[in-house]
Amino acid sequence: VEPTRWLDDEEQAAWRQLVAVILKLPAALERQLQRDAGLSHFEYWVMALLSEAPARTLRMSDLAGQANASLSRLSHVVSRLERHHRVTRRPDPGDARITLATLTDEGFEVVAVAAPGHVAAVRRLVFGGLDRGEVADLERVCAAILGSLDPAPSTEQRSARTRSVSD
Amino acid sequence: VEPTRWLDDEEQAAWRQLVAVILKLPAALERQLQRDAGLSHFEYWVMALLSEAPARTLRMSDLAGQANASLSRLSHVVSRLERHHRVTRRPDPGDARITLATLTDEGFEVVAVAAPGHVAAVRRLVFGGLDRGEVADLERVCAAILGSLDPAPSTEQRSARTRSVSD
DNA sequence: AAAGATTGACACGTCAATCTTA
DNA sequence: TAAGATTGACGTGTCAATCTTT
Numbered sequence: 001v002e003p004t005r006w007l008d009d010e011e012q013a014a015w016r017q018l019v020a021v022i023l024k025l026p027a028a029l030e031r032q033l034q035r036d037a038g039l040s041h042f043e044y045w046v047m048a049l050l051s052e053a054p055a056r057t058l059r060m061s062d063l064a065g066q067a068n069a070s071l072s073r074l075s076h077v078v079s080r081l082e083r084h085h086r087v088t089r090r091p092d093p094g095d096a097r098i099t100l101a102t103l104t105d106e107g108f109e110v111v112a113v114a115a116p117g118h119v120a121a122v123r124r125l126v127f128g129g130l131d132r133g134e135v136a137d138l139e140r141v142c143a144a145i146l147g148s149l150d151p152a153p154s155t156e157q158r159s160a161r162t163r164s165v166s167d
Numbered sequence: 168v169e170p171t172r173w174l175d176d177e178e179q180a181a182w183r184q185l186v187a188v189i190l191k192l193p194a195a196l197e198r199q200l201q202r203d204a205g206l207s208h209f210e211y212w213v214m215a216l217l218s219e220a221p222a223r224t225l226r227m228s229d230l231a232g233q234a235n236a237s238l239s240r241l242s243h244v245v246s247r248l249e250r251h252h253r254v255t256r257r258p259d260p261g262d263a264r265i266t267l268a269t270l271t272d273e274g275f276e277v278v279a280v281a282a283p284g285h286v287a288a289v290r291r292l293v294f295g296g297l298d299r300g301e302v303a304d305l306e307r308v309c310a311a312i313l314g315s316l317d318p319a320p321s322t323e324q325r326s327a328r329t330r331s332v333s334d
Numbered sequence: 335a336a337a338g339a340t341t342g343a344c345a346c347g348t349c350a351a352t353c354t355t356a
Numbered sequence: 357t358a359a360g361a362t363t364g365a366c367g368t369g370t371c372a373a374t375c376t377t378t
Contacts, residue, residue: 006286011294014302017309018293019212022193023235024316030370040346045186060361068190073347075362080346097355097360119173126185127178129311135181137304142184144296149191197348207368227339240369242340247368264338264377 037114204281
């Protein structure tokens with residue numbers, strides 16, 4: 001087998017580590033949230049994003065964008081959350097094509113209860129072994145990768161970050 | 168909501184980026200392999216690992232370890248691969264509890280054909296935006312995270328790496 | 335009883351098709 | 357016709373239960 005061009009040794013080593021992280025980290029977070037709060041990581045993430053939004057409400061499209069998910073995936077998950085009375089959906093009064101998703105009080109409670117344990121897990125699993133410099137490295141490298149990953153640097157989702165139920 | 172202790176700003180920023188990478192990178196790789204080779208990323212990874220092994224053969228347990236997967240998950244995937252005549256399974260002659268998985272010639276062909284495109288995608292999506300220093304950072308940080316992730320620093324899977332059909 | 339592995343049920347993600355409003 | 361969103365079918369992953377060999 002002699003392909004176009006391989007990865008060099010450094011890249012190969014880095015790649016193996018990245019793949020391992022991508023395989024194991026999500027699984028670990030999933031287990032923690034499932035065990036301690038009965039939530040999937042994605043459910044938690046969606047509710048956390050809503051909890052930060054004005055009026056705890058977001059358009060499905062915006063929510064999908066902020067959650068890095070397809071509209072389809074989001075819709076399935078929100079259906080589930082709605083079934084559990086954690087989120088409600090209703091058409092936008094101004095443009096009926098748009099659906100607004102709102103976190104209920106009950107939903108907020110669920111995230112609020114789940115948050116401390118999840119944050120602790122993230123601190124332990126991700127940041128536990130990193131010093132300040134490595135945290136900065138992590139952010140820089142991830143940002144660079146995301147740059148290559150998103151062909152469209154169009155819609156900037158930069159905005160004042162409010163601390164709330166998340167992360 | 169006032170939990171035990173939050174992430175500081177730097178950690179929070181890094182965490183958001185990491186989550187985005189974890190959400191998007193696997194999806195992107197999956198799409199590429201599915202589209203160009205009809206393989207899932209995990210299937211590719213499993214076959215690539217077998218292609219490097221002596222006699223293209225590995226015990227299911229070892230394969231699961233190297234692939235960072237549960238034995239159950241691996242078993243399902245290998246069943247699928249076996250159905251497509253890409254892998255064969257047989258009990259170990261010495262200890263019949265053990266199952267040996269072997270990559271077939273046909274399976275090797277499949278990986279060999281898929282590899283160049285996949286490597287190119289990895290180069291483009293992951294390393295395209297990184298300079299040498301950032302590649303090193305990436306490896307360091309991932310290694311550190313894996314350290315926190317694996318409670319057991321027991322079994323060292325360090326061994327001479329052979330370049331083959333992978334990465 | 336323990337190790338190695340497999341299986342089946344269930345939950346989730348993806349894709350393509352569909353529906354509704356603009 | 358396009359934008360926003362939903363749905364259903366299908367493949368895959370996970371968990372617990374199971375099976376076989378030691």
